[in-house]
Amino acid sequence: AAGVIQSPRHLIKEKRETATLKCYPIPRHDTVYWYQQGPGQDPQFLISFYEKMQSDKGSIPDRFSAQQFSDYHSELNMSSLELGDSALYFCASTPPAPADTQYFGPGTRLTVL
């Protein structure tokens, strides 16, 4: 069965650089969520999109932005990277309501040097 695809799987950047993470949800899923998980921490919700519209916003820094495209894939853009941005970034998708289950991708590990 198809799963959520994230790319790249690993990314190393330097401070003040820009990074773009991509997420391809499971086909026919209409909602995408982004989470950030720092070392030893629980995942923190960043932002979600429903039908290409931002549907909720969590603890996403102003330096980050995201969007969902017409093919439902989503991109998380991160600018002016800081050391503290080093984390595992998960994308999850859900099928149309009333289904609730979020299916997670494998994550992108971002390391900022």
Next chain:
Amino acid sequence: EDKVVQSPLSLVVHEGDTVTLNCSYEVTNFRSLLWYKQEKKAPTFLFMLTSSGIEKKSGRLSSILDKKELSSILNITATQTGDSAIYLCGGRGAQKLVFGQGTRLTINP
């Protein structure tokens, strides 16, 4: 503000023991309570609970939701070393999933 609290934060037991992990939630427009197991990779879905008092089971794992108490428990019987992981509880509102801090479960042989 939506909040999910798990307890204990850490638990170490011997193989074969039974463990109970707790989760309490305060989530606006609550829709469901989800449990995940996280090892050194993305969280793996375990259970989704929407109705109070109905136990869900999967092998040695079971979980139940109490909407009156705004809580849920995850039971693992006859634990094995492979059960060692962080167990995350998430409360889903209309669009957002709020996680607890997780319970780090360690099973010693």
